[in-house]
Amino acid sequence: MKKICFVLLVGLIFFSVLSFSEGTVKIGVALPMTGGIASFGQMVYQGIEIANQMFPTVLGMKVELILADNRSDKTEAANVVSRLINLNGVVGILGEVASSNTLAGGAVAEKAGIPLLSPASTNPLVTQGKKFVSRVCFIDPFQGHVAAIFALNNLKAKTAAVFTDVAQDYSVGLSNFFVKDFTAGGGTVYKEYYQSGDQDFSAQLTDALSHNPDVIYISGYYPEIALMAKQARQLGYTGPFLAGDGAEAPELIKIGGSAVNGLYYTSHFNADHPATKMGQEFVAKYEALYHTSPSALAALGFDTYLVMLNAIERAGSTDPAKINAAIRSTKNFEGATGYITIGDDGNAVKSAVINEVVNSQFTYVTTINP
Ligand code: PHE
Numbered sequence: 368m369k370k371i372c373f374v375l376l377v378g379l380i381f382f383s384v385l386s387f388s389e390g391t392v393k394i395g396v397a398l399p400m401t402g403g404i405a406s407f408g409q410m411v412y413q414g415i416e417i418a419n420q421m422f423p424t425v426l427g428m429k430v431e432l433i434l435a436d437n438r439s440d441k442t443e444a445a446n447v448v449s450r451l452i453n454l455n456g457v458v459g460i461l462g463e464v465a466s467s468n469t470l471a472g473g474a475v476a477e478k479a480g481i482p483l484l485s486p487a488s489t490n491p492l493v494t495q496g497k498k499f500v501s502r503v504c505f506i507d508p509f510q511g512h513v514a515a516i517f518a519l520n521n522l523k524a525k526t527a528a529v530f531t532d533v534a535q536d537y538s539v540g541l542s543n544f545f546v547k548d549f550t551a552g553g554g555t556v557y558k559e560y561y562q563s564g565d566q567d568f569s570a571q572l573t574d575a576l577s578h579n580p581d582v583i584y585i586s587g588y589y590p591e592i593a594l595m596a597k598q599a600r601q602l603g604y605t606g607p608f609l610a611g612d613g614a615e616a617p618e619l620i621k622i623g624g625s626a627v628n629g630l631y632y633t634s635h636f637n638a639d640h641p642a643t644k645m646g647q648e649f650v651a652k653y654e655a656l657y658h659t660s661p662s663a664l665a666a667l668g669f670d671t672y673l674v675m676l677n678a679i680e681r682a683g684s685t686d687p688a689k690i691n692a693a694i695r696s697t698k699n700f701e702g703a704t705g706y707i708t709i710g711d712d713g714n715a716v717k718s719a720v721i722n723e724v725v726n727s728q729f730t731y732v733t734t735i736n737p
Pocket residue numbers: 407464465466467487488489490537612613614615663664
């Protein structure tokens with residue numbers, strides 16, 4: 368009798384464990400949580416966590432998030448995607464941030480047939496020729512265009528010094544798109560190059576400033592932009608800086624101090640001007656939790672979770688191929704950063720926001736529609 372009871376008990380425990388794990392939907396999250404651009408990963412994850420708290424279940428099952436840190440490294444970016452798929456058995460992945468990393472991780476997801484949804488990778492190549500890699504953000508031909516038009520029309524710039532981080536696909540692409548449209552509009556450019564991790568930009572800045580540029584365009588990420596702005600001010604440059612979405616992180620201001628006042632950048636979101644009701648709700652939740660305003664990346668992270676969940680719901684299944692098809696037929700979905708429609712090419716078409724650093728605050732300037 369004792370033995371039968373024991374067997375029954377073990378069976379019961381086994382069964383409940385089994386049905387519990389059957390009752391969760393595993394979603395992987397691949398982000399740079401440490402390393403050079405750790406601030407990006409941390410902000411995206413804050414947004415994902417808030418979305419998960421608001422919407423913890425799908426198809427009657429609990430969502431289980433599995434976070435993997437790519438350490439801001441390209442090789443790790445591929446490794447973590449492979450681990451999430453092969454070890455953890457996720458049905459979809461949210462991430463990554465830097466385009467170079469999403470290109471590396473996306474190749475692995477593509478091969479495995481697991482949908483990967485990037486919050487913020489804007490380089491066109493990230494989704495090009497891929498069936499399983501999509502994004503909730505606009506792409507760099509548009510971002511570069513917006514910056515070029517803003518430089519010409521609003522900043523009245525005729526000459527621009529353009530700084531490109533040659534280690535980042537994002538920066539190389541964005542600089543090209545900016546240069547193309549800025550010169551098409553009659554502007555002249557002087558090109559300068561650097562690499563992620565560089566600390567001293569005095570040689571390139573001295574050369575650039577010898578041309579007396581009306582604006583300095585920097586298409587890289589916040590660690591180098593902050594240092595470069597500081598050094599440009601030390602060399603006597605008082606004009607505006609213009610950058611892409613990669614500028615926005617609290618560290619830009621922490622490192623750059625007053626030097627980054629007068630820096631404009633193209634972005635996806637401004638917490639003072641949310642484009643939707645969901646955006647307002649997100650800002651309220653975020654501010655209650657963190658006592659500061661959410662960045663574009665937090666809002667984009669929030670949106671990836673929502674779009675993934677909505678896709679699983681519409682697919683009515685956790686089959687990765689079906690989820691993927693649903694992601695790519697997302698239409699007018701209300702996210703925090705706007706209404707999201709994802710085409711068959713995996714790209715979203717959305718408005719851009721221009722912000723400026725004023726008195727060390729990210730300040731809304733304008734919204735530009737595609
Ligand atoms: N757009 C950048 C890239 O593709 C990533 C990024 C987006 C960083 C938004 C910060 C904010 O690499």
